[in-house]
Amino acid sequence: MQSSFDLQYIIELMPILIKYLGVTMEMALWGFLFALILSLSLALIRVFKVTFIQHLAALFISFFRGTPLLVQLFILYYGLPQFMPIFIGMDAFTAAIIGLSLHFSAYMAESIRAAILGIDKSQMEACLSIGMTRLQAMKRIILPQAARVATPSLMNYFIDMIKSTSLAFTLGVAEIMAKAQMEASSSFKFFESFLAVALVYWVVVLFFTRIQHLLEKRLNKAY
Amino acid sequence: MIKVTNLSKSFDDLAVLKEISFEVNKGEIVVIIGPSGTGKSTLLRCLNYLEAPTSGSVEIGEICVDAKKHNNKQITQLRKQSSFVFQNYSLFANKTAIENVAESLITVWKTTRNEAQETAKNILIKVGLEDKLNFYPSQLSGGQQQRVGIARAMAAKGEVILFDEPTSALDPEWVEEVLAVMKQLALEKQTMIVVTHEMQFAKEVADRVIFMEGGYIVEQGTPEQIFEHPQHKRTQAFVKRALKR
């Protein structure tokens, strides 16, 4: 049976969904913060070619880029507790944040590394020539410039991460996608429910895209 | 004050420096000349370990580093004894002129920010850039950038300033202002080792000229000895060609 499109339903559903947007954004923000810290560490390990660990970092990056996020989340949440008891108590929300940050850190590490390598090598030499250590040079001269280069692509990953939090519903996290799914199966208005959730994601992404543009404009103004 | 002993450097199979030894006294201005690809830049870069020599030792001031046994701490110590002026300026792009000059004072010598700024400002005034203190490198001409480069090297408190062809990336119109700053430094008896193709500068300013070819020091002496009465055939040939230009 073909039902008619129910705009009223979408309008009524919106405020209900938006209540769950907080969980979504919380996952995205924590996930991004951890991903940023982890990816910076990975990038530095690879740039400085830290003996032995650099190969581990490369392996890590290869694995998390080479396998689907959904599979990684399942391994983390359903798989690991069977082998490592410390993971048994982990709730789905935490697992989702860990999974998202591991996955995205692999991509972000590569773009931070590329940004660092893109900064003229002679500036590092200039730092060393006046007696600075490599770490000081990185912190004061190279990273600030690399950050400017990497910011647009890191913002893209953040936006991507917001959308990827929708996978957390497969772990049972009560976020916006899970709510839409629940509403859909009780009202049988699948099209309207999922369209409504799509619209919410879309508006959020547009908002952050706008911020991204403003940020880029400001960054381009400095030196 | 500077003592280089049996310094050698190879890149894989290519031997670039072959057992080079020489000394430089405090306040001396040494100019190194020689054909392209002879290892002049490599020699300068080995003096502060931007390039690690294969064997031999470098001693500047109190610090002596042997190529065969050294650690990172020694190298940092050695680097504090000298500073470097690069052919392509290599200024910090994210820092203004005054920040470029103050950086070593703040980061390496732990001077307070105000004191470092004051020192940096005075040095920039000395090189004629008092009106460009807060300009970023991208807002400066080549000549101005190189003068900031020299100011940065002056601020670093090294015993010696190493110059690697400081004027050869410059448009001709900017060469003189940079050479003028270097001449001023020479008058103040700042110890310098300068690799350059500016023969006139070498003649006027150098206390000693070293002619290098093929990874060796072929001949060294006063500008007069090297330019007017070179002993070796290869020096004669090089000098004749260089002075004609």
Ligand SMILES: Nc1ncnc2c1ncn2[C@@H]1O[C@H](COP(=O)(O)OP(=O)(O)OP(=O)(O)O)[C@@H](O)[C@H]1O
């Ligand atoms: N990083 C490197 N790896 C391999 N070979 C190098 C490297 N740096 C320099 N060389 C080689 O060492 C030799 C000496 O180079 P160097 O730059 O020291 O010469 P130079 O005398 O400074 O020449 P120029 O007057 O052209 O600047 C050259 O044959 C060069 O190709």
Ligand SMILES: [Mg+2]
């Ligand atoms: Mg050279």
